[in-house]
Amino acid sequence: MAKIQEAWSSRLGVILAVAGSAVGLGNFLRFPGQAAQYGGGAFMIAYFVSLLIVGIPICWTEWTLGRYGGRFGFHSTSGIFHALLRKPWGKYLGVIGFIVPVMIYMYYVYIEAWCLGYAVNALSGRLNEPGVNYSEFFGRFTGASGDGVALHFGLGDVGIFLVIVYLLNFFFIYRGITKGIETVCKYAMPALIAIALIILVRVLTLGTPDATKPDQNVMAGLGFMWNPGDIATGLKNPQLWLAAAGQIFFSLSVGFGVIITYASYLRKKDDVVLSGLTASATNEFCEVGLGGLITVPAAFMFLGAAGIVGQGTFGLGFNVLPEVFARMPAGQMFASIFFLLLFLAAITSSLSMLQPGIAFLEEGLGIERKASVALLGLVTAIGTMFVWYFSADLKALDTIDFWVGTVMLFVQATILIIIFGWVVGVEKGWKIAHEGAEMRIPDIFKVIIKYITPAFLVAIFVMFTLKNVFGWNFSLGAAEFNPTGYVQDLVGEKPNHVARLSVGLIVIMTIFSLLLVNIAGKVWAKRDIIEKENH
């Protein structure tokens, strides 16, 4: 019997699925923190420039290549590159498109469990009890205070929530593209935006929450986030450009292998230009329009600048904000729905991370949905348990996030844009992109995609590596290099065994993935021969 081809049931469905994949914790926690840290004005200029020359072009590229590959019956990055390049090595270029989403899922689902756990704990009133030490709660709940301390299953522990989110993810992914991913995103995305708007109204109507601190009011909170600072000096700061471009890059989930896979389930004449732009615009609205007005201003109003400065994404989300909600009128309810919002943002992203893996296993190994879900479930469960157990200082999570979720992502995005601009060719790519398109991409983007985006990506990647791997001090005149913790943990005088084990896991996963691609290549080669004979 002919294989049944999966596809999206509606255009809005695929747009919401791609937007759901992109909208995550970073929109509500990382972006506002970065904008406030670098001074709103210069950061936003660099941010929008990066959106125009990196974010949107790569999105269009991925949508176009994905739909094109789907025409040949391929849905994984390796399969699509095989169909596109017609070279024995082509499929190996796409291996990162399998490794990245699968390995990010291993720790992302753990963070997703925190969000659900915090929502339930907020609803039960546990987070609002007087005298709660939020960093202590975070340390115990997430296991950041020591290896193995999070391996418990009470209401105040992460275990039960991890099991729930794992089952939810695999239940929906097993149901397939339409009944699983699309259904979840069709409800979750509007719900997420509605919840964010409710919290936004609450934050903007707080006035001066503490009369004894008149300086900490809603206007000052917004000013802390949006006052432009010294724009000219800011724009000369390479770290600011790195932060802004990185935020766009990670926020839009480009290079992940997700958009290319999702787009492969479209038909030849389904629009990709307007759909791609809409998915990006939805992400930007959630990030700048909602995230930029909620978390940092709220935190400033209750805790002042001192309570925010130096807090990373997790610090802001899981230490600062619970305290803010505890001091806010009706804070218990708002804390519950805020963490529910984060959970919705997370589950629409984690689901998207599973589909590239499922697609690859199905088409590469020729196995059915049940078998591919079981195999992927086993592989990801091993990784998640690793992150769950080795939780001290979140070292395993942080190490995998850095080497896979950041470094590999840059590499994959660069490969994608070079294939589109230089291998397929801009003119041919343009023609493919505009088949069935409901709007035209301005021609200036031909130059951007061919020259500017790859050059900008490479420049940002080099800067990123110099800073985050080799510890460059960003000085040209008196350059100094002090290898960062990510390197010291592996080859320094006092190596960290968890970091080494984490890199070992990445290496094993990479070898395993390359072997799978090799096997898949043989399956596809046979298929190519049969197709040639039939023609």
Add this chain to the structure above:
Amino acid sequence: MTTGGWINLILSVGFVTVLFVWCIWRVLRGPKDPAKLAHIEPLDEDEAGRR
């Protein structure tokens, strides 16, 4: 908040909001004919394994 802060906020939030609303409006007024959209996958549970 300073005047510059207001300008920054209005331009940034305004830009993404207008872009979002315009895109959604364009998508919603696009082709309604289901034949122009991707086809719907089989709905029977027992077919899931063959997908």
